[in-house]
Amino acid sequence: DVKVTQSSRYLVKRTGEKVFLECVQDMDHENMFWYRQDPGLGLRLIYFSYDVKMKEKGDIPEGYSVSREKKERFSLILESASTNQTSMYLCASSRTSGGTSTDTQYFGPGTRLTVL
């Protein structure tokens, strides 16, 4: 079974802090993704990576950066956390990125981040 893990289920940070969210997958997947999920707005793609050290902006990259130094690990960084970044953050991985069955994205358990 594919397993995607995230470093924290719940996180509380203060405005202005630098925040690191870690994601690890154990299936040797090429692609990894970070989403945020907010009521009424659905899932929105923040960043994705299709290879080590490669990254691409998603729909809402402002205020975030990412790092992928190893294939299995994809980190989301909030350089200076703000209250409007309070959200549920979901990491996912997939083998490929088209519409075939091998492109299925598998998600981690999510991190509920609260910025005070």
Added chain:
Amino acid sequence: AQKITQTQPGMFVQEKEAVTLDCTYDTSDPSYGLFWYKQPSSGEMIFLIYQGSYDQQNATEGRYSLNFQKARKSANLVISASQLGDSAMYFCAMIPMNTGFQKLVFGTGTRLLVSP
């Protein structure tokens, strides 16, 4: 651009009954993949079932089946013999089978409540 529409914000079903969750999609791509995910209150997004646009048969995975009607652009999820643990949000999603990186596009979700 792709769009997923889930018109049922909430559905109720009694335990052991079957329920259908609606999903329609809009795309100009000739081939694509369709996915259903379940999100319990814990937050994890769980992959349920995949249907390729060129698959001749409707997909099935245990109690889940996908009623795929390509001409109508619908991909409804059927859950047979509902269980209390099926209470969750359900999301329909799609990816086109094009070259290059393709984004997973989600619907807004349907909340299913299974009663005893």
